[in-house]
Amino acid sequence: MKKVLIVLSVFLRIYSGFTQERNWFSLPQELSGGSVFDLVEFQGQLVACGTFTMAGDEPVNGIAAWDGSSWSVMGNGFTLYGGLAYPRYMKVYHDSLFVIGSFDTAGVVSCFNVAGWDGNSWFSLGNQSYIFTESIEVFNDELYVIGTFDSIGGIEAKGIAKWTGGGWQNVAQGVRNGSGHGGGRNSVVYDSKLFVSGNIDSAGVIECENIAYWDGLAWGTIPVTLPPFPVSMVEWQDTLLFCYGASDMGSNYMNEIHFWDGINFDWYTWQAMSGFGPTLIFEGELYGGGGDQSYNYGSTVWKRGNGQWEMAGDGLNDWVQTLCEYNGDLYAGGGFTEGGGSEHNYIARYAELNSVPENQNQSFNIYPNPANSTITLSLSRSLSADIQIELADVHGRKLLSLENVNSDMQNSPITLGIEHLSPGIYFIRVTDGNMVLLSKFIKDDSLY
Secondary structure: OOOEEEEHHHHOOOEOOOOOOOEEEOOOOOEEOOOEEEEEEEOOEEEEEEOOOEEOOEEOOOEEEEOOOOEEEOOOOEEEOOEOOEEEEEEEEOOEEEEEEEOOEEOOEEOOOEEEEOOOOEEEOOOOOOOOEEEEEEEOOEEEEEEOOOEEOOEEOOOEEEEOOOOEEEOOOOEEOOOOOEOEEEEEEEOOEEEEEEOOOEEOOEEOOOEEEEOOOOEEOOOOOOOOOOOEEEEEOOEEEEEOOOOOOOOOOOOEEEEEOOOOEEEEEOOOOOOOOOEEEEOOEEEEEEOOHHHOOOOEEEEEEOOEEEEOOOOEOOOEEEEEEEOOEEEEEEOOOEEOOEEOOOEEEEEOHHHOOOOOOOOEEEEOOOEOOEEEEEEOOOOOOOEEEEEEEOOOOEEEEEEEEOOOOOOOOEEEEOOOOOOEEEEEEEEOOOOEEEEEEEEOOOOO
16 A cells, blocks of 8 residues: 655644544443433443343343443343344433333333332333323432323322332322323423423313423423424523423424523524434533434434533534533433544544544544654555645644645555654544545654
8 A cells, every 4th residue: 555654844823723622532331232212320320221122242131231441231231022122321320320211121020111220120110001200300319201191010109209218199180182191291490390281171170281390299380382392391590491492392493592590481492403303501601402314314412601602512423412521521322423523433533633532533633643754654445635734742732734735645655753752642634525524643752
């Protein structure tokens, strides 16, 4: 293979444009076989659930735990007789992890759509019939499930039920639609109350317009007519946000955020992106993910800080189902396979540039690494156009910028001379106009 030798002493220049902002990076071991529906931290690990069947080299059934370097199985996971099991949402409560979704077995335990994991094995919560659950929440140190069910664990419970540790309890006649069936869909704790949204005409003995709250003793509502299907609800800057988007079952309330501050209610249209999905507060900023390609919506993650919306990193290429903070970084899960210049399988880490492990990008390789005098750059595939190569130090200063380089680095790797660099960590970014590939290397003068 032809190699192109470029000596840095000829091209060395200092720039300030190579920043250390966050972007999306793949995990060294990825998930495969299906999508990710939810992410949550439990006992120091990041737990993912969904329809995936492999976690790294481990066969799994829809759930696995990530410790920062490798995946581990959680029993036998979830199965569903005659169909595809899909655990949908998780919540940590009293040192156990609780999961809702569509399944009839967790590990070797029979449990219909609700199950618990104590860190070693799965256990049932006593429900012996299929129910449709939409949300799970902890409020006043009690565990609640919300959905469109009418009963759970042998008791009548319309749209919401509370787990006592030994059984299920009705929550003051629950939340009901116009036909008297359970109508819960989403939930969030705000202002010391459990807010529940959905197709709701009544909660307990009061009438309401698709939104109600439970204060631990009685139901109440806010004096507004809320569209019935917010994709997510989140508290941000002392305000409760109701976020609508591509997944709100075909209503006309697309790309809108409605907000309630305890006194006033208002809304605005979010023009930054078509579609809205999960929301999370990360480092004081509001992050929102979403998109649905069946509606031809572009999928990515956006953040709102300093009064405006901006894309988080270089975005992701398919729908985002969940966002979670773990070990100081933001993680996303969903159906995407690329983003931030990296190939991903349904899970990605939103991290700072200087936290990227050596050669983490599987399609972009730097060798040898560490190196003393030269490094060679190669790709596992050819890019679509001539490329730009940039090199930066740990302070974000751009030290090299090469334009119109041959894009066939798969067959013609490029070698850079690094004799004039001081020992330390450096970053290489390769761009072809459509994709950005990023990796780092170590300059070590002790090597020969």
